[in-house]
Amino acid sequence: MNELERITFDPRILGGQACIRGMRIPVATIVRCLASGMTTQEIIDAYPELEREDIAEALHYAAELTEDRLIPISSASGA
Numbered sequence: 001m002n003e004l005e006r007i008t009f010d011p012r013i014l015g016g017q018a019c020i021r022g023m024r025i026p027v028a029t030i031v032r033c034l035a036s037g038m039t040t041q042e043i044i045d046a047y048p049e050l051e052r053e054d055i056a057e058a059l060h061y062a063a064e065l066t067e068d069r070l071i072p073i074s075s076a077s078g079a
Contacts, residue, residue, distance in 0.1 A: 006057040018061060020054045030058040 008022045018027040
């Protein structure tokens, strides 16, 4: 995953969820807002402490997560 400067993880903030710049705004909230059709400006209006770059990086982080690949490990035969 590329270096993400605005995504933070702190166990003292929302149990360590991915948040924006140490604030109590989870990345998941931003992604849900985008998925529901909100524009970047509407999200900033709802969360004035956010910047356009925060929203872009939240979306980038979500995109990176979807590229993870799971390779199932088959169990030994006869188990």
